[in-house]
Amino acid sequence: MRLANWYFLLFIPLIIYIFIIKKNKTTLKFSSVKLLKSSGLKKTYKHKISKYMICLSLIILVVALSRPQLTSQPDTIQEKGIDIAMVLDVSGSMESVDFKPNRLEVAKKTIEDFVEERPSDRLALVIFAGTAYTRIPLTLDHNIVKQSLEEITTESVNDNGTAIGMAISVGLNRLKKSDSQSKVMILVTDGENNAGAIKPNTASDLAEELGIKIYTIGVGTDETIYPEVDIFGQTRYKRYEGGLDEELLKGIAEKTGGKYYRARDPQAMSKIFSDINELEKTKFDRDDFVQYKELAFDLIKVALILLLLGIFLDRYFYIQIP
Structure with a gap:
């Protein structure tokens, strides 16, 4: 395994800081949330799943940009x-x-x-x-x-x-x-x-x-x-x-x-x-024949699926209660 553009991995700590360490702002603003709570809605942390999925998708995209490659042994x-x-x-x-x-x-x-x-x-x-x-x-x-x-x-x-x-x-x-x-x-x-x-x-x-x-x-x-x-x-x-x-x-x-x-x-x-x-x-x-298998395209597919699913859950499925 080798990374052709390894320096893209330096963006991963920044992504983790933005999505996990830094406090997220409230997505729904109300003068009072008592009305929502009285209706039966309780504070839930399930909405964080979508944030984690979006964060993970971005990390996978960064890894894809670094071009991971599987290398075979030089063939004679x-x-x-x-x-x-x-x-x-x-x-x-x-x-x-x-x-x-x-x-x-x-x-x-x-x-x-x-x-x-x-x-x-x-x-x-x-x-x-x-x-x-x-x-x-x-x-x-x-x-x-x-x-x-x-x-x-x-x-x-x-x-x-x-x-x-x-x-x-x-x-x-x-x-x-x-x-x-x-x-x-x-x-x-x-x-x-x-x-x-x-x-x-x-x-x-x-x-x-x-x-x-x-x-x-x-x-x-x-x-x-x-x-x-x-x-x-x-x-x-x-x-x-x-x-x-x-x-x-x-x-x-x-x-x-x-x-x-x-x-x-x-x-x-x-x-x-x-x-x-x-x-x-x-x-x-x-003995100078070495095969490289690019993994970036497969990673991009996985990242896009996670990104779309995370956006869908965040916008349309979960409601955040402070």
Whole structure:
């Protein structure tokens, strides 16, 4: 039991003083009460019952204002799931329109659909271009992950380039302290490593030591189509061949026990999620779940009944004889 607003209880002594300690004034004023007494009416204290009922009702209302709550013991919730770090390339080439509307938007939508399918998994979101940083650490709050995904653009990381080694390292930092027995990283990129102080092979070696499986997805067709607006407001397209280092992505996946996928269309990206669903799920605990049962509404009902009954008895039923 706890009181959320305990300070309302300070009004109780004032109520008791007004209704019980302080002398009540005579409710019926007569120049002489002999006439009432001669009619057979005798002095009675039954009328005080109504005063006590009104007083009690006000005390109960004050207790209700203090919000008494029944608390249960913290429940340990065991859920099955795996810890997944989603590592997304947001470099400028992800604006290529070989996917409609572009590679980045398709990747974001596919990841968002995947998040909805994994209600028991803890998810982290890492984005990278010329450097990498954690957008969302491991969490079960999938709404905040989806909201963050919607806000990501190619301008979310200022440094130009594609730092695959740095991206993997940041993802490993999100997963290495996890207690989950199944830890997975999903790396989505359309480029080759050309930035960052950490080499992809070094990062993948560390992932292998930590037992973290990396699934790599190479996004895009063989041609990058980058839109540019000229000085007359017309959109022109620049086309580049290649740009994706498939051998690197295959090596990372094989070394860590994952798989490499080439996503030439949005449907290919969903295949990796089907494979992840087949992974053995492990248990992790959350012991921060405490239930509170509010008692205020029940107390208010009782208080109102007593108050109405007390007013009725005081005004219409009992006659006070001094």
